[in-house]
Each structure stands twice: as structure tokens, then as C-alpha cells.
Amino acid sequence: MQTLLKILTRYSNFLVFIALEVAAFMLLSWNNVYPRSSMLSTANDAIAWQHEQISEVKAYFSLRSQNELLAAENAALRNRISAMDSAKTGDDIHYIPAKVVQMTTNRLHNYLTINRGSKDGIQRGQGIRNEEGAVGIVRTVGRNYSVVLPLINTHTNLSCRFAKNDYIGTLQWDGKDSRFALLADVAAHMVVNPGDTIITSGLSPVFPEKIPVGIVENSVLKEGDSYYTIRVRLHTNFKRLKYVEVVQNAAQQELEELENGLD
Amino acid sequence: MDWTKQLLRYIVVMMLQVLLFDQLQFLGVCHPYIYVLCLLMMPITLPHSADMLIGAAAGAIMDIFCNSLGVHMAGCILIMFIRPYLIGAIVSDKDRLNEQISLHAIGMEALVKYVVIMVLIHHLTIFLLAAWSWHHIGFVLLETLVSSTVTIAIIIGYNALKNR
DSSP: OHHHHHHHHHTHHHHHHHHHHHHHHHHHHHHHHOOOOSTTSTTSHHHHHHHHHHHHHHHGGGHHHHHHHHHHHHHHHHHHHHHHHHOOOOOOEEEEEEEEEEEOOSSSBOOEEESOOGGGTOOTTOEEEOSSSEEEEEEEEOSSOEEEEESSBTTOOEEEEETTTOOEEEEEOOSSOTTEEEEEOOBTTSOOOTTOEEEEOOSSTTSOTTOEEEEEEEEEOOTTOSBOEEEEEESSOGGGOOEEEEEEETTHHHHHHHHHHHO | OOHHHHHHHHHHHHHHHHHTGGGOOSTTTOOOOTTHHHHHTSOTTSOHHHHHHHHHHHHHHHHHHHTOTTHHHHHHHHHHHHHHHHHHHHOSOHHHHTTOOSHHHHOHHHHHHHHHHHHHHHHHHHHHHHHOSSTTHHHHHHHHHHHHHHHHHHHHHHHHHHHO
């Protein structure tokens, strides 16, 4: 017993070190797998407020280009309203406008924070788009702010399809350039041309069908490979992202419950 | 320097970190984490385990700003664990140390060695953990090199200015 105590005292600092590192790694893996804590992320009110102030200051330096974008967005929105009036798709989808208060584009794991949270009806897993195309998926929801996993995060997978023949692929990001992403799982027998349009597949309730994602920049089929390596030029300009819309699909909860029921 | 001053310095440095250094967009590889200045320059009066706890807290606070729970925490705990051993190995004249770590107390050579080793370990740990795979190792190493250079320059510069 005395020897044990002696050993414990002798190595107490090392034991504290190990205990703290284990705690850090538990937080790390827990956060990677199941990022629920809005307190400990930029969805935290105080932190997000601070980022919002920074972005307010930065906004003054880009007023002109933002105005142009807003004007274009207004026009497109009006077009969409008229399209909605005429088309009866049967989908019950609402768009909630949101402002981006914080965003990184130059890391492997980029995130953006929007100024909408649970009090606005935002839920984990909802899609984010802007006028240009798909932006990302809601990851962590706080009361007033939410953290979004954008397409330019190496964790993100998005089910997409070719507009020309409905062939399905998975959009991923390689961590290199915020203007491009990669489309995986496209088999070699398919004919891929530069300029082909990529849209959301509508297979998951995150995004409705046919939201623009990007166009094929180039495709490589290596000798002996059965899948293409396709580089997609994303429609969304993440460097200038300011205003987005959260996609609320009334059927999302029901669809998820149905899918869970199948397991 | 008493602990109120330490805390004030931490708040100022964190503001600089979040308002200025986190906003840098230089080629996507420059993410200097200058907040380690406060950990590095802390006097060595507290017990070793208390130092590590302070490191864990400072890391966790930085993590909240980066959406990276655990990453900075692990890096800071690691350097705070290494710190006393490193100082013991680098500083030959223990009498000059006098519990303070500064240019005046340990001299330029020892200070540069200390800062370079600590910052490199800290930045490499953080970028590796943030990437969470060996797939991006080239990018991580470049990121570590560029970011560490900036952080090291700032910490050495800070000490030089203070010593004038």
C-alpha cells in the first residue's frame, strides 16, 4: 500500500497529464461524432455575437458588391415566387432567410455560423442554400445561432445527380480549393463531359430535388479504375457568402422517422 | 508580474487572436495561435499539475471560438506538461531563472530555443488533430511551418519590446 502511494505521488504530475489528455480526446471524438453542444461552439450566443460584430465591421468594406448580389437575389426571388404560383409540386418547403455571421474557407474543416437558431425553427440536418446553389447542412443548433457544415468541409457528403440523365454521385471536398469539390461514385460506363450540370438528388430530405450544385470542370478515368474522379466547379462562391436560406421540408421529420423505422 | 496582470494580458492577447489573427486569409496556411504567448510566458511558480489545468482551460476557451472542442485543449495540456522539463534542459544557469521566464531572466539563446520548440509542438499537435487523418499531412506540415514562424516572431518580438 505504501509503495503504491509512493508510486502515485512520484508520478502524480504524469497521471494528471494523462487524465487531462484523455478528457481532451474524449471531447474531441465526442465532438467529431455527435456535435450537440451549442454552448461549446460558435453557436454560443456570446461567441456568435462577437463574430457578428466583426462581420458588421467587415461588411462596410464590401457594401457595393453585396448590394449587387442583393439586387440579383431579389430579382431571382421574385422569379421564384411566380414559378411557385404556377407549379404545384406537392412538396411543402419553406425558406428561412439567414445571415452568415462567421465563416472560414481556408481550412480543412470549414464552418459557418448563421444568425438563426432553435427559436426560428432551425433543426439539425436542415439544408442551407443561397441563390447560387447548395451551401451546406445545419450541424449544431443554438437558441439564436446555428453552426453549418458547408460543402467545403472534408466531413461533408452530399448526394447529387447529373441533370442530364439522373445518374447519382456523392459530392465530397478534398480540402484544397473552396471553388471546387469532387464527385465520387460515378461508374466508368457513364459518359461525363465538362460542363455537365450537377444538382441535388432529392434522395434525402435535407435538400429538395434539383437545387443547383455546380458544373463538371474536368473528369479523369484512370486505366483500370471503375469510377471517375470528377472535379466540380461549385456554383456557390463561399468567399463572398453573406445571405443564405434555410430549407425547411415539412416532410423531413416524417421521412426520418420512416427511415429509422426500417432499421 | 502578478496574476491580475497575467489575466489582463490573456484577455488582450485573446482579443488580438480572435479579432485579428483568426481573420487572416494568407494562402489558407497561416493560422498563428498567438494566445500560447500567455502560457509560455507564465512564471513557473505554480505546481506542475496546476499549470496543466490552466493550459486545459486556455485551450478549451480557444476551442469554443474554433468549433474544435478538444483540439486546442490537447495541444495546450501537452506543452504545459513538457514545459518544466524543457526549461530544466535549456536553462543552464538556474539561479538566473528566478521563477520568471523572460529575455532578461534566461537570455536570448535559451528564450529562442524555448519558444521555437514549444510553439512547433503546440501548432503541429493542433493542426494534426484538426485534420484528424494522415491524408493531409503535407498541408498540415506547411500550415505548421508558416503559422509557427509568425507565432514565434510575435512572441520573441513581444519579449524584445518588453526588455527595452
